[in-house]
Amino acid sequence: xxxxxxxxxxxxxxxxxxxxxxxxxxxxxxxxxxxxxxxxxxxxxxxxxxxxxxxxxxxxxxxxxxxxxxxxxxxxxxxxxxxxxxxxxxxxxxxxxxxxxxxxxxxxxxxxxxxxxxxxxxxxxxxxxxxxxxxxxxxxxxxxxxxxxxxxxxxxxxxxxxxxxxxxxxxxxxxxxxxxxxxxxxxxxxxxxxxxxxxxxxxxxxxxxxxxxxxxxxxxxxxxxxxxxxxxxxxxxxxxxxxxxxxxxxxxxxxxxxxxxxxxxxx
Ligand code: NAP
Ligand code: GCO
Numbered sequence: 001x002x003x004x005x006x007x008x009x010x011x012x013x014x015x016x017x018x019x020x021x022x023x024x025x026x027x028x029x030x031x032x033x034x035x036x037x038x039x040x041x042x043x044x045x046x047x048x049x050x051x052x053x054x055x056x057x058x059x060x061x062x063x064x065x066x067x068x069x070x071x072x073x074x075x076x077x078x079x080x081x082x083x084x085x086x087x088x089x090x091x092x093x094x095x096x097x098x099x100x101x102x103x104x105x106x107x108x109x110x111x112x113x114x115x116x117x118x119x120x121x122x123x124x125x126x127x128x129x130x131x132x133x134x135x136x137x138x139x140x141x142x143x144x145x146x147x148x149x150x151x152x153x154x155x156x157x158x159x160x161x162x163x164x165x166x167x168x169x170x171x172x173x174x175x176x177x178x179x180x181x182x183x184x185x186x187x188x189x190x191x192x193x194x195x196x197x198x199x200x201x202x203x204x205x206x207x208x209x210x211x212x213x214x215x216x217x218x219x220x221x222x223x224x225x226x227x228x229x230x231x232x233x234x235x236x237x238x239x240x241x242x243x244x245x246x247x248x249x250x251x252x253x254x255x256x257x258x259x260x261x262x263x264x265x266x267x
Pocket of ligand 2: 147148158199
């Protein structure tokens with residue numbers, strides 16, 4: 001095999017992408033599928049899983065889809081066992097499932113707060129826990145947590161999301177610290193502002209056809225002067241899922257068109 005192919009190969013690996021029926025999760029899973037990995041994904045209900053299965057089929061891939069709420073530990077454990085039966089033990093786990101609630105913090109109910117923290121922070125712990133014993137036994141594994149700009153930055157209305165994604169960055173470092181000796185690498189991908197349904201409300205055209213003010217704000221904050229696409233995350237996911245990153249551990253790779261490096265467009 002040539003050098004590059006060997007370094008970046010995920011061929012034959014089993015990759016489990018949570019919340020992988022559309023958006024970022026679907027595209028990361030498609031990257032692995034195109035590179036020859038076997039794909040398992042889950043989503044919260046049958047309808048989403050079927051929508052996902054159709055999208056993978058359309059792209060030419062036969063993958064396994066499971067209905068599984070990532071906050072429900074017994075179901076997650078059962079799903080991990082089923083994936084192992086169907087495809088083999090998980091080599092690459094991508095903790096992608098997530099939600100956001102944009103509500104001023106002083107108006108946010110504690111139930112909404114808990115839901116966001118449960119899905120965005122506690123669930124990656126639950127899902128990682130389900131695959132770690134087998135990875136430890138095999139002395140090999142990649143865990144990739146989908147972090148955010150909000151792992152580093154705050155903004156109005158997203159207190160719970162920022163707290164959870166900041167926590168996810170530290171969970172990433174801790175998994176790396178605790179399991180590095182088993183040749184398990186846990187890293188994060190921190191997408192910038194990516195055009196998916198999650199961010200659609202921030203890009204909606206105004207009544208007069210002009211850009212949403214938040215849309216213009218993001219363009220001005222991004223040196224690349226554009227929103228990211230889910231495809232922008234494919235290469236970084238391949239890197240963090242392959243041998244090329246075997247000594248990269250506890251790192252968050254920000255894929256943000258330069259947002260974190262930039263003070264913003266000068267007037
Ligand atoms: P998203 O709308 O956040 O979708 C994530 C997927 O997870 C959806 O299919 C969602 O289902 C599913 N999900 C939600 N709760 C779940 C649960 N309890 N169990 C299982 N699945 C669940 O889409 P996205 O924009 O592609 O985001 C993917 C990840 O990237 C998220 O973690 C997000 O926070 C992160 N991220 C997104 C951006 C961005 O700009 N889009 C930037 C940085 C980070 P539902 O459709 O029912 O919610
Ligand atoms: C928001 C956005 C963000 C992004 C993303 C940034 O309301 O500010 O939804 O949080 O989705 O996580 O990296």
